[in-house]
Each structure stands twice: as C-alpha cells, then as structure tokens.
Amino acid sequence: MFQVLIIEDDYKISAMLKGHMEKYGYKAATVDDFERVMEKFQEIQPHIVLLDVNLPKFDGFYWCRQIRSISTCPILFISARESEMDQVLALENGADDYIIKPFHYDVVMAKIRSHLRRAYGSYSAKAEERTVEAASLTLYPERLTLTRGDVSVELTQKELLLMEALMKKADRVVSRSRLLDMLWEDHHFIDDNTLNVYITRIRKKLREIGMEEQLETVRGAGYMLKLNGFEAT
Template sequence: MSTIMIVEDDPKICELLQSHIEKYGYQTLVVSDFERVIDYFHENRPDLVLLDVNLPSFDGYYWCRQIRAVSTCPILFISARESKMDQVMALENGADDYITKPFYYEVVIAKIRSHLRRAYGSYAMQAEEKTVEWSGLILYPERLELSWKGQTAHLAKKEAMLLEKLMERSGRVVSRTRLLEKLWDDQQFVDDNTLNVYVTRVRKKLKELGIEGALETVRGTGYRLKATWGEQG
C-alpha cells in the first residue's frame, strides 16, 4: 500500500485530503510540525508527497529541494498561488506537478495514481536498476542508498555521485578536478571547500555502516578508497 505524505497547514483542507486519499486505499502521513518536514520524510519514506507552497517557517520550495536532494519520489504541489512563475518555480525546485486551489479531489486522486504508476508501477521504466559494487559495498545511485553487510545508509544526491566516482575507480586516486567535474557542471562558481564538505559527509555515512578510514585524502591530488578496507569487521 502506497503512503502519501501531506504537508498542508490548513487543517480543513488537510483533513479533507486525508479522508479522500484514504478512501481510495492509500495510507496517509500528515505533517504537524512544519519545521521537521524532512525528518518526517526520512522517518517514514513515503511514496509520494503533497506539498503546499505557503507554510510556516520555510516555504514549500525549500522543503521540495530538501526532499529532492535525498529522493526521486513524486512531489505534487497544491497551492492557492496560480501564477505561471509559481508553477515554474515549483518545477525548477524539483516538483513533478502543480495543482491549484480550489481543486477537485478526484483530480488530486487521478494525479496521485498517475505519478505512482510512472514512478513505481506499470508506466515505470523496466530497465535493470543500476548498482556499483566493490568489496561487498553496494551503491544504489537511483535509490540514493549505500549498503554493506546488511546495513543501509541513505545518501544525498551529491554524496551518491561522489561515492559512485570513487567506487568506479576504487584503489586509485581520483583528482579533485575530476570529482568537481562529476558533481558540478560549472566549477567556476563552486567554492573549493564545498568538495571537502561532501567528502566529510561521505565519511560519516561510511562510518554509519561501520567503515572507518576507507576514504583517504591524498594531499595535493585528490581522494582514494583504500583497497583493503573491505577486510574490516
């Protein structure tokens, strides 16, 4: 059964959405703390998100970017803002669709069904899932997950891209320039310390799996996944 996460600060609209969605056999997750939207997402891993634009603290565009950094699940905006620019901003920030209020609940259900089919069902691509494997460590770039010895760590998109490049050239030094080219199309506007930040985050994700000292800094050159780390544990 698919789970739909509802991020809507109007209690009446939220209640009606929840009731209607559950009537069609879906589970719902209603966000009540609008400063912890991404925490709700991490804790529950919903299949689709309904997201309002006008929210307390941070707007829907912000939360859309946070979710999109860690997941490719469908995100549908529901908003009273009708301007073309708002719809463009939603799509530019990673949304899959934009529904303006007031809306017919049947239309919302139809769009939910359509996007779930495209993402997971009969319309989803049937190509074999891409994996990168080395010494028992398995990276699932499309899921943004890293697995080792039955444990899984969730990754941000840039973290997955960084690991993919390092794993593909495992045991060899990958230059900072090559990693920057992999992660950013236009390096001119990337602060040099930004790569360091992502390397630190990847080390933390590896540590979550019980892997320490695997990602080695080669001074003045770049980074390398050590060839013997897989013998740990």
C-alpha cells in the same frame, strides 16, 4: 497499499486530504514539524508527495529539490499561488504536476492515480533501482544505504553524496574543493573543518563494514578511496 505524504501547513486542508485519501484506500501521513520534513519523508518512504508552496521556514520549492535529490517518487504541488512563474518554478525544481487551490478532491484523486500508474503501475517503465558499485561496495542512493556483502550501514544525505563521489573516483584523488562543491552550493561560507567532520563520519561507517583503512587523506590534494586489490566479501 500506496503511501502518500502531505506537506501542507494548513492543518484543516491536510486533515481533509488525509481523510479523503484514506477513504479511497491509500495510507496518508502529514507533516507536523516543518523543520524535519526530510526526516518524515525518509521515515515513511512515500510513493507520492503532495506539497504546498508556502510553508514555514523553507518553501515548497526547497523541499521539492531536497526530495528529488534522493527520490524519483511523483511530487504534486497543491497551492493557492496560481501564477505561471510559480508553476514553472515547481516543474523546474523537480515537480511532476501543479494543482491550484481551491481544488476538487476528485481532480486531486484522479491526478494521484494517474501519477501512481505512471510511476509504479501499468504505464511505468519498470526501471531498476539506481546503484553505484565499486569493488565489493554497493551504494543504494534511494535507500541511503551502503552495503558490503551482507553488511550494510545507513547514510545521511550528505554522507551519501560524499560516498558516491569517492566511489565513482575509486583509487583516484578527489579534491577537497570538488567535494565541497558537491555538498554545498556556496561553500565559501562553510567552515573548512565541516568537511573533516563528514570524512570522519564516513570513516566510521566504513569501519562498521570492515573497511577501516580504505579512505586515505592525500595531503594538499584531497581524499582517495583505495579499493584496488581490496578483497571482496
């Protein structure tokens, strides 16, 4: 059964969409706390997302980028904003479609079915899940998981980006400035100690999978994930 996530702050509309989808055999969940959108997304791992533009705190374009950074699931905007620029922004930020309110439920359902077919059904490319591998480590970006043999740890999105950068440059130094650029768009306003905090968290995650000494600080340069000659499990 396909899972749909509805990110819409008009509770009447979100409830009606949820009820309509469940009537057609889909599982549907709505967001209640708009400061915890990504937590809800990661909790239910939806197959498709319906997303409004006008939302509390951050707009739909922002959440679209956040979702797209960890998932390739279809994202459909449903919004009363009908300008061409809004539609362009939605697509450029990673959306797959844009539906203008007021909408017909049959059109919404038809688009949902179409995108689900393309992503998972008869029209899909059946693409394999993306992984990043280095020595005995395998990183699963879509699952936010790092594994070594039969042992795995869960990562946050920032930890995932950091780990991926280190694994892709295994046994080579990755500069602090490069890591800061990857983690924050404008790191000039980020406290220098913030990266240290994330490095400490990564070391703790590596310790949980038996790689306590592999992440080395290279003074004045950055960090190196030392995997050359490390025994695989």
